[in-house]
Amino acid sequence: xxxxxxxxxxxxxxxxxxxxxxxxxxxxxxxxxxxxxxxxxxxxxxxxxxxxxxxxxxxxxxxxxxxxxxxxxxxxxxxxxxxxxxxxxxxxxxxxxxxxxxxxxxxxxxxxxxxxxxxxxxxxxxxxxxxxxxxxxxxxxxxxxxxxxxxxxxxxxxxxxxxxxxxxxxxxxxxxxxxxxxxxxxxxxxxxxxxxxxxxxxxxxxxxxxxxxxxxxxxxxxxxxxxxxxxxxxxxxxxxxxxxxxxxxxxxxxxxxxxxxxxxxxxxxxxxxxxxxxxxxxxxxxxxxxxxxxxxxxxxxxxxxxxxxxxxxxxxxxxxxxxxxxxxxxxxxxxxxxxxxxxxxxxxxxxxxxxxxxxxxxxxxxxxxxxxxxxxxxxxxxxxxxxxxxxxxxxxxxxxxxxxxxxxxxxxxxxxxxxxxxxxxxxxxxxxxxxxxxxxxx
Ligand code: SF4
Numbered sequence: 001x002x003x004x005x006x007x008x009x010x011x012x013x014x015x016x017x018x019x020x021x022x023x024x025x026x027x028x029x030x031x032x033x034x035x036x037x038x039x040x041x042x043x044x045x046x047x048x049x050x051x052x053x054x055x056x057x058x059x060x061x062x063x064x065x066x067x068x069x070x071x072x073x074x075x076x077x078x079x080x081x082x083x084x085x086x087x088x089x090x091x092x093x094x095x096x097x098x099x100x101x102x103x104x105x106x107x108x109x110x111x112x113x114x115x116x117x118x119x120x121x122x123x124x125x126x127x128x129x130x131x132x133x134x135x136x137x138x139x140x141x142x143x144x145x146x147x148x149x150x151x152x153x154x155x156x157x158x159x160x161x162x163x164x165x166x167x168x169x170x171x172x173x174x175x176x177x178x179x180x181x182x183x184x185x186x187x188x189x190x191x192x193x194x195x196x197x198x199x200x201x202x203x204x205x206x207x208x209x210x211x212x213x214x215x216x217x218x219x220x221x222x223x224x225x226x227x228x229x230x231x232x233x234x235x236x237x238x239x240x241x242x243x244x245x246x247x248x249x250x251x252x253x254x255x256x257x258x259x260x261x262x263x264x265x266x267x268x269x270x271x272x273x274x275x276x277x278x279x280x281x282x283x284x285x286x287x288x289x290x291x292x293x294x295x296x297x298x299x300x301x302x303x304x305x306x307x308x309x310x311x312x313x314x315x316x317x318x319x320x321x322x323x324x325x326x327x328x329x330x331x332x333x334x335x336x337x338x339x340x341x342x343x344x345x346x347x348x349x350x351x352x353x354x355x356x357x358x359x360x361x362x363x364x365x366x367x368x369x370x371x372x373x374x375x376x377x378x379x380x381x382x383x384x385x386x387x388x389x390x391x392x393x394x395x396x397x398x399x400x401x402x403x404x405x406x407x408x409x410x411x412x413x414x415x416x417x418x419x420x421x422x423x424x425x426x427x428x429x430x431x432x433x434x435x436x437x438x439x440x441x442x
Contacts, residue, residue, distance in 0.1 A: 003056045005033035011053065013044045060251045061260050063090070064202050064227050064288070066180045067156025073129050075229070075288035076262035081252060084314055090262075091311040092282075093289040094303055095130030095158065097266070100137050100145035107145060110295065111152045117300050122318055122343035126304040132158035132182070132291050139166035146170040150177060158182050158204075158264075158291070164191040175199035180289075182206075182264075183231060186216055193223035202227035204264055208235075210246060214258035221258075229288060230263045237278055240265060241285060248286045262288025272299060283307050317369035318343035324393040325350070328359030332400040335360045335442060337428065337435075338386055339407060340367040340375050352435035360439065361399075365389045372407045383416035390421060405442075408434075 009029035020041040022028040031037045032053065039045060039053045063077035073093045080086045096114055098107055111131065118127040133149050135142040142161055147170075150157065157179035161167050167181050183206040184192035196203045205220055205228050207213040217228055232243040244263055250256040265282045267275050272294045279290050283306055292299075312318055322341040327350065339349045341364045353360050365386055367375035375381035390396070390404075402423045406414065408430035418425045429438050 005030040008032050011049045019043060061262060064229055064262055066178045066202050068177050071155050073156045081248060087313040088311050091307050092287050093129040095132055095291050096295055097132045097134050097291050097293055099134045100142045104148055107148055108152055111149060113295050115153050119301055119304060121305060121308060122347045123320060126308050128300060130156040130158060132160050135161035135166050139163060139169050142166045143169040146174055150174050164188060164195060167195055171199045175201060180204060180229060184220060189216060189219050193220055193225045196225045202229060204229045204231050206231045208233045217258045228261045230261050234268045237281060241281060244286045264289040266291045276302060279303055280306050284310060319369035320346050320364060322364045322366035325362045327353050327362060330359040330361055332398060335405060335439060336363060336399060337405045338363045338365060340365055340370060340372055340381055342369050342371045345371045348432045352432045356436035356439040358439045363389055373409050376410050383413050383420045386417055387420040
């Protein structure tokens with residue numbers, strides 16, 4: 001766990017000799033806590049204290065990277081239990097298991113579908129991240145399936161095999177894509193460690209309980225493997241959540257380095273609804289990777305949406321540029337709607353305006369990313385702010401009318417806004433879903 005400035009100060013020589021460039025040891029400690037200076041700047045710190053300080057500055061959950069190029073996946077490096085405390089940093093990777101017992105044609109068809117699982121939501125592209133090839137046949141078929149997959153999808157890969165020789169056969173040609181290899185157990189840790197070091201790839205450590213897991217990661221560390229992802233095996237949702245929560249708590253609150261790694265969860269159920277509910281549960285708490293079988297768009301879009309929401313910084317709502325947007329082939333007679341620059345609000349309004357098929361203008365006011373009612377309550381969506389936004393874009397020169405449609409929830413500002421702008425204020429629907437019929441009847 002990271003030490004505070006005062007914790008660090010207690011470990012320093014407290015001579016205020018200034019050799020580090022700071023006037024006092026306390027000033028140096030404060031900078032060290034902010035990671036603004038290196039511990040090496042003080043020549044008087046004892047070796048054991050130095051090691052303690054260096055260890056405290058490591059992230060409690062190690063950052064693990066695999067895959068390549070645009071599909072490189074970074075997981076871990078999380079610092080909090082609850083996103084309102086700060087934010088979650090590295091979104092959980094979402095991937096799919098394909099068994100090598102499938103025919104080449106089946107593998108290609110599945111990969112084709114997986115490659116299409118990309119969506120645009122609130123102005124961001126959201127997509128799946130990885131493919132796991134699981135060995136069911138011999139090592140030659142496993143390597144063939146991995147080759148076929150890597151030729152047909154550039155996503156990140158997990159190689160799933162109990163056989164080190166099968167993993168080696170696949171790594172011989174695909175190590176350059178930096179796959180994650182699954183899995184090291186107490187039985188094969190030595191062989192898997194050798195592979196991980198030879199091919200410079202991260203490893204999944206697999207043990208059913210946390211004591212065994214801690215012992216296994218220590219063994220892997222002793223053998224020179226530090227890029228590790230944890231897997232506590234197939235369990236009930238209740239037990240899995242317990243594992244995921246305990247691992248995160250022990251890493252963050254108890255500085256248990258042997259469990260300070262992201263966790264992989266495999267969803268193992270034939271029911272597509274259960275599969276998605278389970279996956280959603282693990283995304284919320286605290287999986288680094290989830291592997292599924294279902295690849296239907298309706299399943300994946302819901303998970304990607306959930307992940308996008310959870311990994312958005314709660315203190316920085318998704319925002320769009322506050323400006324005038326032209327929707328369709330507008331003219332000087334087109335209606336003008338006003339809304340906030342909170343992405344979700346804007347894109348919801350946009351979708352409904354597009355659905356109305358009536359070319360319109362949408363003026364997005366800078367409300368620092370707040371939605372309509374929140375912004376109004378925080379005095380960020382007031383008559384003054386709206387009038388300012390209208391003046392900035394010279395909207396009066398663009399339109400042959402002087403009518404402004406405001407969201408129904410802020411009908412209360414109509415009078416004030418009319419006084420400030422001199423425009424006719426039309427109160428629109430409260431819910432965006434009412435916009436199409438509203439515009440058609442305007
Ligand atoms: Fe303190 Fe070390 Fe800096 Fe001297 S060099 S002031 S002992 S922190």
